[in-house]
Amino acid sequence: MAARRRKPRLGVWKFASCDGCQLTLLDCEDEFLAVAEALDIAYFPEATRAAVKGRYDLSLVEGSITTTHDAQRIQDIRRRSRALITIGACATSGGIQALRNFADVREYASIVYARPDYIHSLATSTPIADHVPVDFELRGCPINKRQLVEVISAFLAGRRPVTPAHSVCIECKLKGNVCVTVAHGTPCLGPVTHAGCGAICPSYDRGCYGCYGPMESPNAPALSAKLGELGMDQRDLTRIYRTFNAGSPAFRKESERNGP
């Protein structure tokens, strides 16, 4: 009998995050058992207490780096991973917790904790790619499950995942949505935001709030001028760029251009 080819080993790792992106794997209800069939789920503590030590063919990494311990841990995971893919806004841009990058983390600790001296947190929240080489970044807060399945399928087939880097505007056009800004004067970050969600907010009569981060070549100053015409002041503009991808260079720069 011919030796069976070893299934690729999957590791799912968590850093500072809400768990939502790794939950997306469990939310692939129709595909989950097929994924478990194609891959050896060797480390995924949210789903199983079995843990295989050693090397991983594919590591999916959720969360941002906010402690010195985590900064060391990601180095070890990188060394043991053939391919390392980051999933979600925390891992790809630092997440909502990167708002500390614009403030004093010691002051933050004193607001939340009775004994801030117990808190050992870095001054910044940074994406995984600031610490180790990353093979592919999947955007979104949270990631989209069809895109996650595409990323895993592409890995198994040895090709690049197809996740277009154009703006949410293209997704609205593909869906046939009426533009919420043009038709209703609703402020929308769609023109500068990375596609992937399927233009959910405009489909619900709401402006995009940028949870997939910047698209490949955003012209944020031009959008800010338009948002200003729609009644947003500088504080509003700073706030809207400073959410779940506040740490991404394009959104950080535009938020700083508009406010402290």
Next chain:
Amino acid sequence: MVRKTIKVNYLARVEGEGAFKVVVRDGVVERAELSIFEPPRFFEAFLRGRAYSEAPDITARICGICPVAYQMSSIHAIEQALGVQVAGPLRDLRRLLYCGEWIESHTLHVYMLHAPDFLGYDGAIDMARDHADAVRRGLALKKAGNEILTLLGGREIHPINVRVGGFYRVPTRRELQPLAEKMKWARDAALETVRWVAGFDFPDYERDYELVALSHPDEYPFNEGRIISNRGLDITADAYHLHFEESHVERSTALHSRLRERGAYLVGPLARFSLNFSRLSPTAQQAAREAGLGPACANPYRSIIVRAVEVLYACDEALRIIDAYQPPDQPAVQIEPRAGVGCAATEAPRGLLYHRYRLEDDGSIAEARIVPPTSQNQASIEADLASFVGQWLDLPDDQLRHRCEQTVRNYDPCISCSTHFLRLELDRG
């Protein structure tokens, strides 16, 4: 002196990163500590200065498993601060959204996180080899809950359609109809789930908990109600801070939520069920009785049955709401920003979730306070461990460790949630 330390350094099948340690000396449990080493993210700090309208989307990111709970507690607290009342179909749609989250979150826990403990597997993937039909049913039931979230909220995780005052867009009756068909199937699957888990073996163990949950005269609680307990507590959310306090625990840097002068208490399915049994739907009450539950339950291992009963209730309630639904004239009520303070508690799948906000004149957030269910249950989790372990000391280490893990998982602890304000040092002994 014989000293034995049982440690699990990375607790599996919970949401977030946690560990526990139990120290036994001469056959007596010296202490039990649940440790949380999830890094803090400082939500209450960076909420300061944000617009009131941003709170639902920002606080949703505390937890990817129960984002609706955070959205609901934040909007109710802020609406109270702004003097806004949301009633009629908008209120019903909020309940419907919560039904979706309960079905999704409870089913995840019942099938994928907790059942493997009772049936002797490491996780649902191994379990699927011998119990494929059950795992498929669980995945399909979870998906049914997620379909409510997707239709009404826009997506399963961090829904985008919730706002202070209502929604951005409300569904038509016709758009809700396919959900009704799905919920009829889900109700049957939920009933099968109750029967399935009722057949598990349960350790014969009860503790005399102070149970705390919302209670509403007309409905099983999701969004509204008084905070009551089985020992006479009966308050509105405004009075929460007078009765509950966060304190440091000896040998630990953890903040535990406790009832002033009474100590540990328990929130979540056992508390809700025991305090609100009569408000469950008739089908859910009957299923609970057939599963061997009385009108109250104090065995934490049986929480898996209570979760299954609550899933059945949520399916019934979703069907009732969809059937009665008439779309409102407007997707949201008008909001005028003003200064004020508002508090609210809602029932997250894991238990009571309290939010409090102080707003400035322009509606900016001046102060925020959030107390998630897992930080409220921490003291009870530790007390369970401390009082159970003594009976199991004859077991081999790996079995003993597994029993302890299962005991923690009874609570479906969501460590990602509790950690934005908790810090426990991991004491490696």
